[in-house]
Structure formats: C-alpha cells, structure tokens
Amino acid sequence: MTQGVFRSSTDGEGAPSLAGSRCRYCARVSFPARPICPWCGREDTEPVAVGRRGTIQASAVVYHAPIGFTAPYIVALVELAEGPVVFCPITGCLPDENAVPPGTPVELVVAPARAGGAPVFQFRPLGG
Amino acid sequence: MLREVVVLGVGMHRFGKFPETSLRELAGEAGRRALKDAGVLPRQIQAAYFANALAGLLTGQESIRGQVALREVGVAGVPIVNVENACAGGATAFHQAVLAVGSGSCDVALAVGAEKMFVGDTGRTIQALAASADVELTHDMGLQFTAIYAMRIQKRLASGALTLRHLAEVTVKSHRHGCLNPYAQHQKEVTAEEVLASRPIAGPITLLMCSSVSDGAAAAVVCSAEAARGAPQPLVRVLASELRSGAFRSGAGEELSTAARTVRAAYEQAGVGPEEIDLVECHDATAPGELLYYEDLGFCKPGEAGRLLDEGATTIGGRIPFNPSGGLTSRGHPVGATGLAQIAEAVWQLRGQAGPRQVQGARVALTQNSGGWLEGDSAAGAAHLFAV
Numbered sequence: 001m002t003q004g005v006f007r008s009s010t011d012g013e014g015a016p017s018l019a020g021s022r023c024r025y026c027a028r029v030s031f032p033a034r035p036i037c038p039w040c041g042r043e044d045t046e047p048v049a050v051g052r053r054g055t056i057q058a059s060a061v062v063y064h065a066p067i068g069f070t071a072p073y074i075v076a077l078v079e080l081a082e083g084p085v086v087f088c089p090i091t092g093c094l095p096d097e098n099a100v101p102p103g104t105p106v107e108l109v110v111a112p113a114r115a116g117g118a119p120v121f122q123f124r125p126l127g128g
Numbered sequence: 129m130l131r132e133v134v135v136l137g138v139g140m141h142r143f144g145k146f147p148e149t150s151l152r153e154l155a156g157e158a159g160r161r162a163l164k165d166a167g168v169l170p171r172q173i174q175a176a177y178f179a180n181a182l183a184g185l186l187t188g189q190e191s192i193r194g195q196v197a198l199r200e201v202g203v204a205g206v207p208i209v210n211v212e213n214a215c216a217g218g219a220t221a222f223h224q225a226v227l228a229v230g231s232g233s234c235d236v237a238l239a240v241g242a243e244k245m246f247v248g249d250t251g252r253t254i255q256a257l258a259a260s261a262d263v264e265l266t267h268d269m270g271l272q273f274t275a276i277y278a279m280r281i282q283k284r285l286a287s288g289a290l291t292l293r294h295l296a297e298v299t300v301k302s303h304r305h306g307c308l309n310p311y312a313q314h315q316k317e318v319t320a321e322e323v324l325a326s327r328p329i330a331g332p333i334t335l336l337m338c339s340s341v342s343d344g345a346a347a348a349v350v351c352s353a354e355a356a357r358g359a360p361q362p363l364v365r366v367l368a369s370e371l372r373s374g375a376f377r378s379g380a381g382e383e384l385s386t387a388a389r390t391v392r393a394a395y396e397q398a399g400v401g402p403e404e405i406d407l408v409e410c411h412d413a414t415a416p417g418e419l420l421y422y423e424d425l426g427f428c429k430p431g432e433a434g435r436l437l438d439e440g441a442t443t444i445g446g447r448i449p450f451n452p453s454g455g456l457t458s459r460g461h462p463v464g465a466t467g468l469a470q471i472a473e474a475v476w477q478l479r480g481q482a483g484p485r486q487v488q489g490a491r492v493a494l495t496q497n498s499g500g501w502l503e504g505d506s507a508a509g510a511a512h513l514f515a516v
C-alpha cells in the first residue's frame with residue numbers, strides 16, 4: 001500500500017521503502033511512481049518498492065539553515081539501488097564535510113512528520 | 129522564426145533593497161524606461177509578457193500580476209500573459225515576446241520581469257525560493273539552493289579540477305565587474321581572503337559567493353525588423369531564442385544539463401558557436417557556478433574552467449568576458465527580473481553603451497538563464513543570442 005511517497009511493508013521484511021514504479025515493457029524504475037514510463041513512454045507501469053538502500057552521489061553541509069532547521073546538517077543526492085536519484089537530508093552521522101563521501105552506502109530512514117506535515121525520507125550511513 | 133526580430137529598447141530599475149518600493153513601482157520604472165529607450169508609446173505595444181516568481185507567496189498578489197503592474201507602464205487592453213518559470217521567468221517572458229513578433233501575430237511586444245524579495249522577513253523569502261522545487265518530494269527536507277551548487281562544485285574540488293582559490297577568484301571578478309554597473313546591488317570590490325573568510329552557507333560556498341535576495345525589475349521591447357525602421361537606438365538582432373525544461377535523467381547522470389541543451393539549441397538556431405561570441409551573461413546564482421557554465425556552455429573543455437579563469441579570459445578585457453554586469457552574484461538576483469537584466473546588459477554592450485564595463489568591439493552576445501530545480505537539474509532553461 002502506498003502512503004504519499006512511502007510504501008508500507010507488505011512483503012514481510014518490515015523495512016520501510018519508497019513507492020516507485022517499474023515499466024512492464026523496458027523494466028526501468030521511476031521514483032516517484034509514475035503511470036507512464038519516462039524512458040519509453042508506455043503507459044504500462046506497476047508499483048514497486050524502492051530505496052531501502054542507496055549510495056551517496058554528492059553531499060554538502062548546510063551551515064545556513066532555512067526556517068525550522070538547525071544548522072549544520074548534511075543534504076545529499078542519493079542514488080537508489082534501483083536507479084533513481086533523490087535529494088534528502090542525511091542523518092546518523094556528524095555534520096562534517098567528509099562524513100559521507102561519494103560512494104558511501106546508505107539506508108532509508110523514515111523521519112517523523114513535522115507539525116502539520118507528512119513524514120519525510122532521509123538516509124543514514126549503512127550500519128551507522 | 130518566420131521573420132527577423134530586433135530589440136528596440138531595454139530598461140531597468142536598479143537591483144537592491146528598496147523597502148519603500150512596491151512590485152508595481154519596480155516594474156513600472158523598468159517598463160517605462162524600456163519604452164522610452166525604444167521610442168515607443170504605450171499604445172503601440174500590442175502584447176505584453178510579465179514575469180514574476182514569488183509575489184503569490186510573498187505579497188499575496190496572484191493571478192493577474194502583469195495586468196496590475198503594467199498599468200504603471202500605461203499598457204492595458206492588449207493581451208497580457210503572466211509568466212511564471214522560477215528564476216528563468218524573465219528570459220521566458222522575453223522568449224514569448226520574440227515568438228509573438230517572430231510568428232507575425234504582432235509587430236511590437238513588451239517583456240517585463242519584476243521581483244520584490246525584501247518583505248521584512250528574509251526567512252520567508254528563502255522559504256518561498258525553496259518552493260521552486262517539487263514540494264511534494266522536498267518539503268521539510270531543508271532544501272537550500274546553495275547546497276545544490278555546493279554539491280556540483282564539490283565534485284570538481286574533489287577531482288582537483290578546481291581549487292578553493294578558483295571559487296574565491298571568480299567571486300572577486302564578479303564583484304569587480306559589479307562595481308562598474310550602476311544597476312548592481314553590490315558595488316564594492318572584495319578580496320579573495322574576504323571571500324573565503326565570509327560566513328559559510330553550504331559546503332565550500334561562502335556568503336560573498338552567493339547572489340542576494342533583491343528587489344528589482346528589467347524590461348525589453350521587441351519589434352519586427354521591418355517595423356523597426358527609424359528607431360532611435362542601434363538595432364540589436366535576436367539571432368536565437370530557445371527555451372527548454374529539465375529532462376528525465378538516468379541515475380548515471382551522463383545526459384547534458386538543461387543549460388547545456390538549451391544553449392546548444394540556441395547555437396544551432398543562430399548558426400553561431402562559442403568561438404564567435406564576444407560576451408556571455410550566465411546564471412551565476414553562486415559565483416562558482418559560473419565556472420561550471422564555462423564548460424557547460426562550450427567555452428572550454430571539461431576540467432579546464434579553472435585555467436580559463438586563471439588566464440583572465442573571462443574578465444572584462446579578456447578573450448571572452450563572462451558577466452560584465454557583475455552577474456547574479458553582484459548585480460543581485462530578483463528572480464523574475466534576472467533573465468531580462470541579462471538581456472538588457474547584452475543590448476547595452478552590443479550598442480556600445482555599457483560605459484566603464486564596455487566589452488570593446490562586442491558584436492555577438494549570449495544570455496543564459498536557469499530556473500527551479502527538479503530531480504537533479506534546472507527545471508527551466510532559456511538561452512538567447514544577440515548581434516549588431
């Protein structure tokens with residue numbers, strides 16, 4: 001079942017995942033889930049759980065935070081194991097410039113919703 | 129384009145902090161100046177395009193921003209289209225005006241971009257800017273646009289293609305140019321040491337490397353070449369006008385960036401390449417971003433941006449000056465106005481009217497405007513080529 005960008009675990013593993021879609025024709029995966037394949041254009045996709053694992057493509061420490069955030073914290077582009085790239089905060093490590101260099105394996109964390117908002121996804125270094 | 133389009137006139141309201149000036153007043157001054165420069169009366173404008181990105185969130189003015197603002201220019205009754213395309217709105221409005229004239233649907237069109245970002249609470253403005261992304265995917269994630277640039281730059285620092293000194297020196301150059309521009313928000317030289325010692329914002333990007341929140345407006349009048357006879361100013365021809373959006377990207381990210389695709393399309397439309405261009409106004413939302421554009425826009429090979437800067441090629445007086453106006457970093461970045469300010473600078477440069485920042489003998493100019501952010505790249509891109 002899908003709730004926002006998340007898929008609740010119906011596969012028995014119990015781990016949270018993101019709600020993506022896979023093209024039944026070319027097998028490429030999209031996140032967020034889309035009714036039409038961005039790559040081949042066919043309107044033939046199926047829901048698929050993605051994003052339990054990924055690797056850091058790039059990251060940066062934010063020193064000047066927007067309203068409601070406390071600097072410093074890390075944001076990153078994470079390449080999901082299934083292919084798509086997402087932007088999100090990185091948790092579970094100190095906000096140092098070299099905390100999560102490119103290639104660092106990371107795992108999905110569901111952060112609680114802020115007041116009035118929906119829960120957001122984050123990643124943390126694997127085993128961290 | 130079915131027929132040739134020329135720029136008849138341009139005008140700006142200075143960029144900066146103007147707490148007493150409203151959005152319509154900013155737009156009005158830029159628009160009236162453009163009409164005066166063009167030698168055109170308000171009733172001669174047959175269509176108008178008005179760019180603004182943030183008024184809905186910041187002042188509550190939605191839906192009919194152009195109709196409201198352009199009354200200050202004396203333009204009403206004709207088609208007015210409200211353009212919203214994040215930081216690329218200004219060039220998008222201009223593109224629409226060029227299409228309207230180029231297609232023959234009208235002879236004279238006006239494009240105005242205006243933004244009012246000082247609303248007494250900079251935090252609210254920064255929050256509004258963060259809405260230029262997919263808010264369903266990035267809400268409550270601490271998205272901050274400087275961090276996006278920081279991630280791109282960090283890759284070059286890690287590979288050794290760029291150094292912190294390059295980031296500082298390109299910022300010094302930007303501010304040196306800005307000092308020569310009476311429309312610029314920042315008109316003060318800075319040293320490399322001051323740049324590196326200023327407050328860190330994200331990754332290696334410091335405060336002085338960033339474009340600022342700003343109030344301002346810019347405008348242009350375009351016209352068909354045949355209807356332009358007898359115009360008061362030297363005519364500047366529009367060689368190319370291209371608009372693109374961010375494409376789907378694979379995880380590997382080997383596709384061309386939005387900016388690169390847009391500019392390549394403009395080169396193709398005009399039959400002009402980087403070697404024939406005399407100056408560039410590019411979208412340096414952070415000064416180090418300009419270094420990435422040297423490569424993206426085809427002015428040097430990948431990895432050689434630092435060398436191009438070191439050679440002095442991109443400074444006024446160099447082989448290919450970038451951002452003689454000071455760019456977004458020093459001119460300021462009232463987002464909906466920026467694209468048209470780039471175009472105004474190109475027009476002044478090509479007419480030989482840029483005063484102390486004049487690029488000598490400039491014949492061909494490129495302007496490149498980016499907007500928003502979606503799945504790892506700009507959501508909008510616009511590129512224009514001009515010639516005298």
Ligand SMILES: [Zn+2]
Pocket residue numbers: 023024025026027028037038039040041042
């Ligand atoms: Zn497909």
